[in-house]
Amino acid sequence: MEFASIIQTLSIAALPVVLAITLHEAAHGYAARYFGDPTAWLAGRISLNPLRHVELFGTILLPILLYLVNSPFLFGWAKPVPVDFSRLRHPKRDMLWVAAAGPAVNLVMALGWAALLKVDTLIPVNQFSYPLALMCQVGIGINLALMALNLIPLPPLDGGRIAVSLLPWSLAIRFARLERWGFFILLALMYFNVLDVTVWPLVSLLKQTILSLFQLN
Template sequence: MDLSDTLQIILVAAPPAILAITLHEAAHGYAARYFGDPTAWQAGRISLNPLRHIDPIGTLLLPLLLALFKSPILFGWAKPVPVSIHRLRHPKRDMLWVAAAGPAVNLLMAVGWTALLKLDTLIPYNMLSQPLALMCQVGIIINLSLAMLNLFPMPPLDGGRIAASLLPEPLASQFAQLERWGFLILIALLYLGALDVTVWPLVDALERFILSLFALT
């Protein structure tokens, strides 16, 4: 792969990757403020400015390396938005919506990138048509991957926090204790291929469904 190919991949993959990861975190902060916790707002983290959310490894390096090596899985992370669960008006119930806000925004962005991809097919072909189409495809995949991976019911992922909100006490507290081992468990599941039969089939199914809504299949 020569330098021009590398630069093209960076220019195509970086905007949707950064938007997907940073808006995911901003959505958590906005939802927390809506339900009574101003912690993220006071820290200046409810912002569309990517610089406030970028993690050098998770937001920039990892997605770039995955794109460069043409990985079928594109994901990463941003600096977590601070949430003080006890400042929420109804901590156990409201945390469900705070956790769900990030994946919900990713799903909306996947639809938005699909709409832009549809528009790209309708306008006259030009020098930007192919790069824009590739950027839209990256945007769709990375947002769906982030949404479905984060909904996996394992703390500290959003799905784990949603599950803890739904479980009765004290079972919810016991389940939340898994958070300290969550990423190690997730890495093990990735290594063992467990997500190949759970998360990624959902990503593929959602991608086909959204593309069909815009008559792109």
């Protein structure tokens, strides 16, 4: 890929990727404060400013690498927002809402990018039409990928937190102990292509559903 093409690609993908990753984390902080934990707020992490959440490798370098190698799905991460679940008003119950806030925001953003793509198809064609369409496609894809990946029921992913919240106490405590191994389990799932037959087909289905919803197919 030529240098000029790389720069063009990065300029198109940068905004949707950074927003998807950083606003996901900001949503956790907002939800935690709403349910009684001010930890993220006191640390200055409840902010829509992406710079407060950017982590060099997970937010920038990894998504860029995946995009440049034509990976069918993009994902990454930001600096985790600090949440002290013990300070929530109802720790076990409220954990569900704090964990679900990130994926929920990703779904909203995916719908927002789809709506913008629809607008792009309705206005007269101009020099920005094609780049904007590509940006919207990246926005839909990265947000759905992050939402689906984070909803895997594996601590410390959001899906794991949700599972801990829903399970009875005895099972929740034992399940939460998986957190120390969660990252390695996720790597194993990726290495053995488990996500290729579970998560990524779901992402493709969701994307087609959203495109159909906005009559973009």
